[in-house]
Every structure is written in structure tokens, then in C-alpha cells.
Amino acid sequence: MTDSKNIMHATDANFDTDVMGTAQLSLVDFWAEWCGPCRQLGPIIEQLADDYAGRVKVFKLNVDENSNTPGRFGIRGIPTVLFFKGGQLVDQLVGNHPKATLSALIEKHL
Numbered sequence: 869m870t871d872s873k874n875i876m877h878a879t880d881a882n883f884d885t886d887v888m889g890t891a892q893l894s895l896v897d898f899w900a901e902w903c904g905p906c907r908q909l910g911p912i913i914e915q916l917a918d919d920y921a922g923r924v925k926v927f928k929l930n931v932d933e934n935s936n937t938p939g940r941f942g943i944r945g946i947p948t949v950l951f952f953k954g955g956q957l958v959d960q961l962v963g964n965h966p967k968a969t970l971s972a973l974i975e976k977h978l
Contacts (some may be wrong), residue, residue, distance in 0.1 A: 874917035878927035880936040887952055889928060892975050894925040894952045895970075897944050900932050905964040906947040912967045913949075916974065924974055954978055 897913045899906035917926035951959040
């Protein structure tokens with residue numbers, strides 16, 4: 869699923885603790901195995917996890933295995949990337965975007 873050691877896996881069970889419970893900027897990629905655009909975005913998410921290691925927590929959440937969390941945030945399409953800081957949703961992107969777009973949002977919130 870992922871080659872980067874800097875990507876953590878978010879689940880319905882750990883979301884509040886691991887994502888919402890940190891002051892650090894967190895990026896959460898909501899994806900599914902069958903989703904073509906999600907698979908295209910995957911390597912970009914891995915690059916960002918490596919580029920921002922130690923500064924940004926990067927998570928992937930499989931929507932097929934975890935249905936409660938996407939519902940909480942009104943996610944209707946994937947891929948969707950949500951940005952959290954200090955337990956608050958601070959930004960979101962829906963669809964497949966270039967690395968520069970994601971990097972700019974990360975920099976905005978760091």
C-alpha cells in the first residue's frame with residue numbers, strides 16, 4: 869500500500885487520538901484501493917510525507933475499511949485530503965492535485 873515509513877494509517881478507532889489529538893499539522897488522505905485517482909495521488913502523498921517528515925504528520929485512511937470518519941467530515945468523493953491542526957480542520961482538497969498544490973497548503977499552515 870505504501871512505501872514511505874513516514875505515513876501512518878488512520879482508522880475510525882485511532883482518528884481522535886492520532887489526528888485530532890495533536891497540535892502538529894496533520895494531513896489525512898482519504899482513499900480506496902479501487903479508486904484510480906487515489907492511486908495516482910498515492911506517490912505524491914508519500915513524497916510529501918518524506919519531504920515534511922518531523923514537521924507534518926501524514927496519514928492515509930481507507931474509506932472502505934473505516935466508514936465513520938469520512939461520514940463525520942462529510943466526505944462524498946475521493947481522493948479527499950483534509951488538513952488538521954490542533955484538533956481543528958483547517959483546509960481540504962477534493963480530487964487529484966499536483967504536489968505543488970498540496971505543498972502550498974502545507975506551507976500555509978506550518
